[in-house]
Amino acid sequence: MISDVTNLQSSLDAKAGLASPAFTGTPTAPSAAAYADSAQIATTGNVSATIKTIPENAQTGTSYTLVLPDAGKLVTLNNAAAITLNIPTEASVAFPVNTRVDIVQIGAGQVTVGGAGLTIRSSGSRLKLAGQWSAATLWKKATNEWYLIGDIVA
Structure with a gap:
């Protein structure tokens, strides 16, 4: 023992x-x-x-709504027609505060950033990318509040 x-x-x-x-x-x-x-x-x-x-999420439609896996990615938007990029509300997709999503307009179709039920803060309240090859960053500041920073126009 x-x-x-x-x-x-x-x-x-x-x-x-x-x-x-x-x-x-x-x-x-x-x-x-x-x-x-x-x-x-x-x-x-x-x-x-x-x-x-940075991983890329290539989109070719005329409308795209961000999803949780887009956090930290580069979303490229490529179409000849105008493109709407929608930011979902917290109730739909719970992006953590301080999430960053980079976007680039690859095609001729101008990208407009929007989203119902939330606030998008940008210089001069501009919500469109300036043109082909323009880029911007979306940064979630708080619940249903995002900053849009980059090559944007009215």
């Missing part, structure tokens, strides 16, 4: 302490896929790749 306890204690003593394990060499870890929203460990390579690149 005593030898069993001694063997168990010897096995436990060989394990790293839970409070502060000491790593040596260059430890590696599995990492979540880029832009994955999980509790998985993110390695320095994962973090570096994620902050250096």
Whole structure:
């Protein structure tokens, strides 16, 4: 019986302490896929790749409503006809405060940003991208309040 306890204690003593394990060499870890929203460990390579690149959501219709996966992305809007980009209300899509969505008008169709039941704050209350290749950023300031910053016109 005593030898069993001694063997168990010897096995436990060989394990790293839970409070502060000491790593040596260059430890590696599995990492979540880029832009994955999980509790998985993110390695320095994962973090570096994620902050250096921005995923794109290419849209080609004449109307598009932002969805939660657009957070942190570049939404490109490409059509020859006018395009309406809708920001949904908090009740429809709960973007976290401080969410950023970048937008670019790729085609000739002018992009107008809008959304019922919310406030869009911009310089001079402008809500349209200036023209082809114009870009802007949407930034959620508070519940149902967004800033539109960029190459915009009335």
